[in-house]
Amino acid sequence: MRPEVRVGSAVVAPLSGHARLGIVVGTDAAEDHAREDVRTVVDGLSLPADVVELCRWVTEAAAVALPVVLRAALPPGLNTGRYRVLDPAPNWPWRTGSLVGRATLKRALGGEGLKMAEGVGRIELVPAVPERPRAEWAVAEDGAAPDLSRAPRQRELFELLGEHEDGCRTSDVLSETGASRATLRELVRKDAVRLIRRPEPPPVFSSRGDSANARALGPFSDGARRVVERGGAWLWRTPTRERPDAVAAVASATVERGWQTLVLAPEIGEIERLALHLRRRLPAGTTVASYHSGLGRDRAAVYEAARRGTVDVLVGTRAAALLPLARLGAICVVDEPNEAHRAEPGYEGLPLHVRDVALERGRIEGAGVLYLSPFPSLRLYAAQAGSRIRELPARRARNWPGGVRIVDMRGSGATLSSTLLDACRAGGRVGVVVNRLGYATTVACNGCGAMRSCPKCDLPLTLYDETRLLTRLLVCARCGHTEEATGRCTGCGSDRLSATGLTVERVREEISDSLGEPVGLITAGERDLQDARVVVGTARCILEDEWESIVFPDADASLLGGVMGATERAFRTFYAAAEAARGLLLLQTRLPEHYALQAALRGDYPAFAAAELPRLRSLGYPPFAHLASLTFEGPEAAVRGAVESRLRPVLERDVEMSPLVPIARAGGSLAWRVLLRSPDGPVVARAGSMAARLAAQTHGVNVRVDVDPQEV
Numbered sequence: 001m002r003p004e005v006r007v008g009s010a011v012v013a014p015l016s017g018h019a020r021l022g023i024v025v026g027t028d029a030a031e032d033h034a035r036e037d038v039r040t041v042v043d044g045l046s047l048p049a050d051v052v053e054l055c056r057w058v059t060e061a062a063a064v065a066l067p068v069v070l071r072a073a074l075p076p077g078l079n080t081g082r083y084r085v086l087d088p089a090p091n092w093p094w095r096t097g098s099l100v101g102r103a104t105l106k107r108a109l110g111g112e113g114l115k116m117a118e119g120v121g122r123i124e125l126v127p128a129v130p131e132r133p134r135a136e137w138a139v140a141e142d143g144a145a146p147d148l149s150r151a152p153r154q155r156e157l158f159e160l161l162g163e164h165e166d167g168c169r170t171s172d173v174l175s176e177t178g179a180s181r182a183t184l185r186e187l188v189r190k191d192a193v194r195l196i197r198r199p200e201p202p203p204v205f206s207s208r209g210d211s212a213n214a215r216a217l218g219p220f221s222d223g224a225r226r227v228v229e230r231g232g233a234w235l236w237r238t239p240t241r242e243r244p245d246a247v248a249a250v251a252s253a254t255v256e257r258g259w260q261t262l263v264l265a266p267e268i269g270e271i272e273r274l275a276l277h278l279r280r281r282l283p284a285g286t287t288v289a290s291y292h293s294g295l296g297r298d299r300a301a302v303y304e305a306a307r308r309g310t311v312d313v314l315v316g317t318r319a320a321a322l323l324p325l326a327r328l329g330a331i332c333v334v335d336e337p338n339e340a341h342r343a344e345p346g347y348e349g350l351p352l353h354v355r356d357v358a359l360e361r362g363r364i365e366g367a368g369v370l371y372l373s374p375f376p377s378l379r380l381y382a383a384q385a386g387s388r389i390r391e392l393p394a395r396r397a398r399n400w401p402g403g404v405r406i407v408d409m410r411g412s413g414a415t416l417s418s419t420l421l422d423a424c425r426a427g428g429r430v431g432v433v434v435n436r437l438g439y440a441t442t443v444a445c446n447g448c449g450a451m452r453s454c455p456k457c458d459l460p461l462t463l464y465d466e467t468r469l470l471t472r473l474l475v476c477a478r479c480g481h482t483e484e485a486t487g488r489c490t491g492c493g494s495d496r497l498s499a500t501g502l503t504v505e506r507v508r509e510e511i512s513d514s515l516g517e518p519v520g521l522i523t524a525g526e527r528d529l530q531d532a533r534v535v536v537g538t539a540r541c542i543l544e545d546e547w548e549s550i551v552f553p554d555a556d557a558s559l560l561g562g563v564m565g566a567t568e569r570a571f572r573t574f575y576a577a578a579e580a581a582r583g584l585l586l587l588q589t590r591l592p593e594h595y596a597l598q599a600a601l602r603g604d605y606p607a608f609a610a611a612e613l614p615r616l617r618s619l620g621y622p623p624f625a626h627l628a629s630l631t632f633e634g635p636e637a638a639v640r641g642a643v644e645s646r647l648r649p650v651l652e653r654d655v656e657m658s659p660l661v662p663i664a665r666a667g668g669s670l671a672w673r674v675l676l677r678s679p680d681g682p683v684v685a686r687a688g689s690m691a692a693r694l695a696a697q698t699h700g701v702n703v704r705v706d707v708d709p710q711e712v
Helices: 049-062 068-071 103-118 150-161 171-175 181-189 211-216 218-230 240-256 268-279 298-308 354-365 378-386 420-427 504-515 565-579 595-602 605-619 636-650 682-695
Strands: 010-015 020-024 082-085 100-101 123-125 134-140 193-199 203-206 233-236 261-266 288-292 313-316 328-334 369-373 403-408 430-435 443-445 462-464 474-476 483-484 497-499 520-522 534-537 545-554 581-590 626-633 661-664 668-676 702-707
Touching: 010 595, 010 605, 020 103, 020 123, 049 068, 049 240, 049 354, 049 682, 082 233, 100 103, 103 123, 134 150, 134 171, 150 193, 171 181, 181 193, 203 268, 211 268, 218 233, 218 240, 218 328, 218 369, 233 378, 240 261, 240 268, 240 328, 240 369, 240 565, 268 288, 268 313, 288 298, 313 430, 328 354, 354 369, 378 605, 403 420, 403 595, 420 430, 420 504, 420 581, 420 595, 430 504, 504 534, 545 565, 565 595, 565 605, 581 595, 595 605, 626 636, 626 682, 636 668, 636 682, 668 682, 682 702
Parallel strands: 233 369, 261 313, 261 328, 288 313, 328 369, 403 581, 430 534, 430 545, 520 534, 545 581
Antiparallel strands: 010 020, 082 100, 082 123, 134 193, 203 288, 443 497, 462 474, 474 483, 626 668, 626 702, 661 668
């Protein structure tokens, strides 16, 4: 079978006596050391060699096992435990050709009986994707010309079917003509129409664009052509509301050359909006499909259509990053800095940001890669500065708030200023952004606004208030530095220290009491009175819409977040708020001169990057270093022994390891975290893989490895 087997071939081969589905990751005709007994090649599930190469790269970059990555590149819903009966034994309840699941066979035959049946060839493994549901179709018979002069309903139905050579779905044709099923049955009785059952077609839709829509893409055409014609990776700082047209321009330029476009967006809602926009904007006949977990069984059908090349533009979540495409020409990453582009532990997908996957895939397959965001991640922007990524001319947002106000809260003990309440009383809808839903807070001085920070890492210290402790503690999440949450401000000497971070519920209650009217609530988990004139919610929910005014009662909760990258996320939040506020943007803060705040309100991303990147470089944070977060679970003594006596001695020379830091988990138990840092990404990934192997060899200890985490 060697001529049929190549890198990427899906094959059935034995493992411990049982047939299993596998992917060929290497062949060596000159050597005889590979003795896998390939039984069959499953062409319908095979992967292109380029995708296998990409999977190998992901394995090394994210410290994830290669089988896990390969499985993510295969069709969703794949049934790898289905057998076909070839030669049933006399006492079997199945006939030749029957399809039976592994669990059913094992219950009937037992483990050894199943292995024996495989070994002697009575059954064979036949992996397959889920079958498409079947629907009834009506097809006009060739040459049929019944006399329907006295049956106008039947005539209308027959004429409509005659316009469609392949027929129509029964439910659609009855709905369109208003005919009853009895009318259709009469045509069947007269041999004018036959009814057949076909698999439902995949949800792939043709665009209906026209010349007016094409002209609307004119401002984006030059940039789109540069990406498609020259290839390589590009950054385009484009206003949020212009992103759909920028994507459409790239897709149009790609389709003109007969290639496919892969569009990666962070959320299902945005994917569906983008797909609908593309169907309106792209040239008529261009096929567009969505790909995300909400499609259910339809997702496997879209996968197959994209693999065969019948989808011109595929818009999907991070799960589509490894999907094989017949003729990939361009990749668009929409809202590049969004954390949803990277899978968190316990969620579908790989723990690697799609920005990195897209960059490597573009290199391997020779496709152009475009990153779209008005405020790209500093990791990407730093790569652009190093000439790995080129930049298209930035586009300035057309709409910016008519008024921007910063309310200086230094010296004030009030929660909500009169200025903020007056803004809420003014006309128009008001969105109130509050990001705290009960997480640990930081401590700031009410006098000068200075925050309590780690003397080593310059990160805000996180306040822990546990009932078992006699005093409240401030802890650095990076190095483990701990101090009591008491004393005086090191800046001005004031003893007026307080925890920052207002909660959504508290702000809603106070605004409602002050205004004397109901106030709405929008969070990821709750929506109440969302059509009210004033609505309080988290940034992610509020900034999805436009508002007459947007106010931040506690901008410092974003600026002083006690995690790596908090300043960058704060800048993006304030910038997005300026895009969403038509009239007024108001922020309460004790840090009115903060560079991230000032740059965001001016819409000046380069100024923010120029101030923040040197700080990150001096601290040894990404993008100037690579990190791996190792979270250990198990008895403290066993964890410490594994880390100090077994992991630390074998680390490569340029890998720095932080002290072991306790972290609280749900239910009050503790886990333990170690951070590894190195200027070399592959070195950190190898260290993470080593830690995973170490934990597997240590009784009672488990570890979760997160390479280059977005948040620490």
